Amino acid sequence: MAPLAEALVVGAGPAGLMAAEELAKAGVRTIVCEARPSVARKFLMAGKSGLNVTRDEPREAFVSRYDAPQLRPILAGFGPDEVQQWCRDLGQEIFTGSSGRVFPVAMKASPLLRAWLQRLVSLRVEIRTRWRWSGFAAAGLRFATPEGDRVLTPDATVLALGGASWQRLGSDGAWVPWLREKGVAISDWKPANMGFRIDWSQRMAAFFGQPVKGVALLVGNRRERGEFVISSRGIEGGGIYAVSRDLREGATLALDLLPDLTEDQVAARLARMKPAESTANRLRKLGLGKVQAALVMEWSRDAPLARLKRLPVPLAGPRPLDEAISVAGGVRWDALTPDLELRALPGVFACGEMLDWEAPTGGYLLTACWASGRWAGQRAAARITTA
Template identity: 60%
Template sequence: MAQALVIGAGPAGLMAAEVLARAGAKVTLAEAKPTAARKFLMAGKSGLNITKDEPLELFLNAYAPEWVRPYVADFGPDAVSDFARGLGVDLFTGSTGRVFPVEMKASPMLRAWLARLAGLGVVLQTRWRWVGLEADGVRFETPDGAQTLRPDATILALGGASWPRLGSDAAWVEMMAAKGVEIAPFRPANMGFVVDWSKHMTAHLGQPIKGAALYVPGQVSRGEFVISAKGIEGGGVYALSAPVRDGAALMLDLAPDLDVEAVAHRLGRTSNKDSLQNRLRKALRLDAVKLALANEWGRPLPNDPLALARKLKALPVRHAGPRPLAEAISSAGGITAAALTDGLELKALPGVFAAGEMLDWEAPTGGYLLTGCLATGRAAGRAAAARLFPEQMTD
């Protein structure tokens, strides 16, 4: 029986292991942590967003660079939803198109998946830390001492460089670079930004901002975000984090449902006897935290209604750059397309494939990240299976 090794038991590794096992390989799944899929479980604590129900073309536009899109097209939102249902997970689609388990948890899906893999003969080895890939085999440090495996095909699914305490510590980068694998530097993705707040903002820290819009040239985010002692974070920020990280100016619109003229008209109807704060409150129903942001990023606020309207719809979000990579939800960078074949096999290491966040791609939160990991795990698994069982992989 052909021997296959998958290193890393996150979603990409689990998917690759299943594809290989179904093809007939004897699969060992090696995980450095005591349990599988820790980042997956952590992400699911706030409600596991499996994928997003939207037209495939629009869905694919969320992925960059473009080279990763064909893998997602082969295993997109519908396929991911069907896969989850196949594990006994009931799903529902929220008002934004995001798809969630009815239970809103990751653990039931993971338990069902691990049970199915065990039924397929996949052997999960935990606390196995990969330490070397040499001519004599793949070496691990384990609770039982050093172990060396000699698989017929190996899939690496070790994650990127975010949330290192959960296993994605990028310790593999040095080993892969030494083997001649081209790796783009890791950068934070889906992260917050540092803001050095004025003292008057202290009373508002921890508050959510709803009903506003963040935007960069050509892209708008209406998602909620939070102001914290560290800065700004949350889904509304994450949706724009890539262009802002790369230098785009971030702006805040406190009245996104009104154009400039409508805002100016409402402001012009207020009494000049009122304080500016009261005029804003009466005309636009701005709450205390939005009023604080208007002062934080808009001072000095003009009295003229038109000038004030323009400022309220284009407040410059002054920040000091992204939060550290270790705090980011995901990472950009990793093994480049140039280092891979179309089957995600490493050109420098025939018989070794890579998947998931090890690869140089990024996408926003909202179901795109998990779908991308599952899709590339499946693609790597299919390519490895085709190498092991060429007569079976004809479709």
Template identity: 60%
Template sequence: MEALVIGAGPAGLMAARELARAGLRVTLAEGKPSAGRKLLMAGKSGLNLTKDEPFEDFLAAYGARADCLRPMLEAFGPEAVQDWAREHGQQLFTGSTGRVFPRVMKASPLLRSVLAELRGLGVDLRTRWRWTGWQDDAVSFDTPEGPQRLSPAVTVLACGGASWARLGSDGGWSAYLASDALAPFRPANMGFLVDWSPHMASHFGQPVKGVELQAGTARSRGEFVISATGLEGGGIYEVSSALRDGAPLLLDLLPDLSADQIAARLAKARARDSLGNRLRKALRLEPAKLALAMEFARTAPDLPAALKALPVPLRGPRPMDQAISTAGGLRLEALDAGLMLRARPGTFAAGEMLDWEAPTGGYLLTACLATGLWAGRHAAAYARAL
């Protein structure tokens, strides 16, 4: 019995493992010259595997898709991800925010071990195999050896989202599926563009800490960075879906002080000092916070209130190909409970190509692994029943 997995990212690697463990002969087709390229990119800033927190809190990060993903994350959630990484020789540590990382802070040792396991299970990895859809019941590829057609008993699609095309996630697979099965792609976990005045240039690259970000009902106390084009970083990513959907960005530059306390401190400042000096001396604002205050609150009629809810005018999100992840893709309603396409029995889907989103912090990788395992197990069960 033969199985095919398309895409050698985290979801595809996990699906291939489950199919091979079930005794199927597995071909793993990857369009790029090597496997796991986006995983390796994530490891360059420290591979955040998952997050150690109560399960219901973890699940809530998936928003409207939490109920759909619940069984998959119950089967392979944060604890299982950590056990899996340890099985592959990774020593882990948990940061102060609950984020879990390998001690080596990179993805390459883990990926090498995963690929070695797949080789031991007999998985045949084919690189530079670009999926080109179906011809009748056969799955078609452009390959270095020319066009290839396979007719597996089951197929798992793990083709990625639509960001970072150079790493393999370009959303091109959407051309091979019915339009009513797809939700439009949108950027997720991305930075936002801001038209800065010239005085901000000296602060480009500076981190901003100890600020609360608000976008609609979404809030974050995460760190972010002032860049030449706008705002980037984890704090922005946590509220990015609300910002993308039109909520204004408000910054509380002094979340541990009330507006009255701010007003009282400013009242004690020397009146002849410049506004910048009064903010710096009375409120001890760090340079990056002070720059933001001067950029957007200089003429505010109620300065304490403005510092508690500083409006930052955004010009929109950064381009989708520069986003960490994407929303949209293959609608979960187009799949059954085992992640099989209702319109194409025997074909399953997993990973970021599915229509769900979550903030950074370990949620993305955990759900990719969980859906890959779920699709692989259900594909194997389907094959055995043929």
């Protein structure tokens, strides 16, 4: 009898666990090696404030939010509808919020992860924690383990090693030099979905931690309604993340503090106010809250009433890579076959955040990690079982 085919998955985040599920469903003995003491640490952290699994919107609109057309066939097989059904199949009911974002009813990531791990156990997936990949050996892949160095020689390997943000949770990009040594082309990392630095004056300290709501963000020809948070380090939050790629590439940012009024309407309201009224009182009568008024005085003290429809924001650059929610950069698409197999390393596949793609928050990141893990796992299984 021929020995049972064996596959190795390196990395136990959403992409790696999905690859393992597909390999095991195909009847392949599957081992998952994870460097950390527990699995899916970034997944659990991201779900603490509410696990946004996907976005409930037409598929074409959904895939248009990604900068990599190579993801289109991958997302066609596992997009928003499939993610929702997958969650239900794990016994996790989901709901769609007013913004179109989809969440488990339980909101947290841990119930979904527990149910998923139980399924993987039933499929006889073996998960080895504290097994840190340390590069290639002559015959396979070398791991540093609690029992010392070990070398595994699987029939196929799926790498799901993450990007280079949130290093404390395991995404440290340590794998980059090992793949480059093997001839794999990798684009340099850039922060994505990140905040931006602002050099605040001392008077803004009173507003640190407060949200800025009811504004429009003006970036080039784009106009995005959204909100963000003022912090001691700058500005961050969903509204900023939605335009972070353009800002990273050099676009300027301005705020429309009265997005529901035209410039003429603002001018007419100001004209009706008493000439002796203070600027603070005028801003209040226009409907600006204390935080918005503080931003006006911070950035336009010389002409506070003239820039309410386009208040320039003096950005001092993006926050560091390790503070970013996600990254751009990684394994280049021309280094991969359509099956996500590394051209320089036949039998080795890659998926998840380690690939060179970028998308906004709001369920897009997690869906693509699951979808690419599924795709890589299925293709790796096919390579083994048809060999």
